[in-house]
Amino acid sequence: MSKYLLNKFLFMVDRDPELVERYRSEPRELVAWWEAECANTVLNCHSGEASTWLRFDDVEREALATHDHVKLFELGAHPFLTLTLFIALFERDNTEPLEYQKSYGARLAHFAMPYPDIAT
């Protein structure tokens, strides 16, 4: 399990408007493309260098491919990263202020303290 790689996906997609749109419309394709092309990018580094070992396990890949933010919470993905990206994906469908944010919280209502560990 790689909380780090889940976070890296959320972080990299969230900061790129084009990837946000691709993740909204074609999540499974975007996750597969990102894992193949971007997962091993060393950020904050000259291009041309890469890691060789980063990959999702099946549970992580499926959670991302199905926009399953509840599963991501359970897996210990950083809640701020998940929330920020998912607001970008779905807040636009709100029919009233904070509708998506509130329903997002409600879907997590079965989690009691302590929440899943987010340390990487």
Next chain:
Amino acid sequence: MATVVAVIASTHHPFYYRASTATGEDRPPFADEWASKILAFRETLTRARPDVLVMVGSDHFHQLWLDNMPQFLVGKAPSYDANWYNEEREFGLPRMLLKGQEDLSGHILRAGLDSGFDLAFSNELRIDHSITCPIITLRPEADLPIVPIYTNIFAPPLPQPKRFVQLGQAIREIVESWPSHLRVAVIGTGHLSLELGGPRQFGPHGPDPEFDQRAVEWIANGDLDGCLREVTLDSLHSPGNATHGFMDFMLMMGVAGAGVKADYVDTLDLFHTMEAYFTWYPNGAPAA
């Protein structure tokens, strides 16, 4: 030597800018009261007539990332671009450009390293809403040079709460030992109880009003002993999963000094979180 003319601690609510500038049907019902409280809070800084702002905040995974995460970082650059695409997208925050005070940055880095804080530094730092929110609320002209200081309240493992307090105490001493005639305000922002991305988020008020009440009392009274007795890295999970941002308030209590009561205290109960505003005048309150 430089003078610390004001110490200011505040929450940083990224929705303030949009709420306070909205008009007509878009203006939320709480905006007028909020803006009025901010204007009064702003006056506490204006009255101190600062020349330089030391700004304590925390990057929200914008420039600082898990592949290379500093615990405490001081910006040292002639300029700082500010706010990011996703803050523009979610909060409507404007892009900004702030001047840096490199001489004070260098002094803080040297003196910090020499007094036991292995501070990281950045010569090219784009700052985020943890620093631009208090610029917008307290000094919207954005005309004063700054020294940004980032803390890690976000990506565990985190430093202990007492380390934030110690760093605050050191910042106070270091700024006061800066060979300069300039007037410095130290401004830091954090959170009271806060939940982000968890089941208690976006409630009608902060996730733990009882914690908020105690926290405001600790800060207003400079009660570092009481605060440090109760607050641990583990205990901060319970008021809300983003409550570790309270440690930036603890840092600012360190800057203000143990047992020193704040000269100005105000709060505002909002949906999602409680806002809180504190000002100390180390040399006595300036004339209005």
